[in-house]
Amino acid sequence: EVQLVESGGDLIQPGGSLRLSCAASGFTVSSNYMSWVRQAPGKGLEWVSLIYSGGSTYYADSVKGRFTISRDNSKNTLYLQMNSLRAEDTAVYYCVRFSGSYGFDYWGQGTLVTVSS
Amino acid sequence: DIQMTQSPSSLSASVGDRVTITCRASQGIRNYLAWFQQKPGKAPKSLIYGASGLHSGVPSKFSGSGSGTDFTLTISSLQPEDFATYYCQQYNSYPYTFGPGTKVDIK
Numbered sequence: 001e002v003q004l005v006e007s008g009g010d011l012i013q014p015g016g017s018l019r020l021s022c023a024a025s026g027f028t029v030s031s032n033y034m035s036w037v038r039q040a041p042g043k044g045l046e047w048v049s050l051i052y053s054g055g056s057t058y059y060a061d062s063v064k065g066r067f068t069i070s071r072d073n074s075k076n077t078l079y080l081q082m083n084s085l086r087a088e089d090t091a092v093y094y095c096v097r098f099s100g101s102y103g104f105d106y107w108g109q110g111t112l113v114t115v116s117s
Numbered sequence: 118d119i120q121m122t123q124s125p126s127s128l129s130a131s132v133g134d135r136v137t138i139t140c141r142a143s144q145g146i147r148n149y150l151a152w153f154q155q156k157p158g159k160a161p162k163s164l165i166y167g168a169s170g171l172h173s174g175v176p177s178k179f180s181g182s183g184s185g186t187d188f189t190l191t192i193s194s195l196q197p198e199d200f201a202t203y204y205c206q207q208y209n210s211y212p213y214t215f216g217p218g219t220k221v222d223i224k
Binding site for chain 2: 045047050058059061104
C-alpha cells in the first residue's frame with residue numbers, strides 16, 4: 001500500500017528556515033517523480049516543486065531560489081528545504097507522487113507551516 | 118503561465134442530481150488535465166487523470182471529458198459523500214497550475 005507521511009511543519013519567524021520531510025512506503029521514491037503542493041488557509045491548491053527520478057528539479061516562481069526539493073534514497077524520503085520564509089508561505093504542505101501521464105496520484109496528509117512573528 | 122478557470126465557483130445540488138463542472142485552460146494543454154476532490158480538513162483525493170482516466174478505486178459515477186482548452190467533470194448521481202470542493206489542474210507544462218475550485222454543497 002502506498003503511503004506518504006509528511007513531518008516538519010512548525011511555527012517559524014519570517015526570514016527563518018525549515019525542512020519538511022515526506023516518508024514514503026509501498027514504492028521507491030527514487031524511481032518516481034515526486035512533488036510538493038501547498039494550500040494556504042482557506043485558499044486553493046498551489047503547485048510548489050517537483051523532482052524527476054533522474055534528479056531534475058522544477059519550482060514555482062514564488063519559491064524559486066528559496067526552496068530546494070531533494071530526496072534521500074536510503075531513507076526513501078522526500079524533502080523540501082525552505083529558506084527565507086515569508087508570511088505568504090504559510091500553508092499546509094502536501095507531498096504528492098506524480099506518475100507522469102497519470103498525473104498526481106497519491107497524496108500525504110499534509111503538514112502545516114506557519115510563518116509569523 | 119497557463120491560467121485555469123472553473124465554473125461555477127460553487128453550486129448547490131440535491132442527492133441524486135447530475136452535476137457538471139467546467140474547467141478551461143488559457144492555452145491548449147492536450148489532455149494533461151486532472152481532477153481532485155477535497156473535503157474540509159482533508160488532503161485532496163485524485164479522481165481523474167488525462168482528462169478522462171479514472172484513478173484506481175474511484176467510482177464510475179465520476180467521469181471526465183475534453184481536450185485542448187475545455188474540460189468537464191460530471192458526477193452522474195450525487196451522493197452525500199460527494200459534497201466537497203473540486204479542483205482541476207493542468208500538468209502539460211510548468212508551472213503546473215490548479216483551478217480555483219468549485220464547491221459543491223447540499224441544496
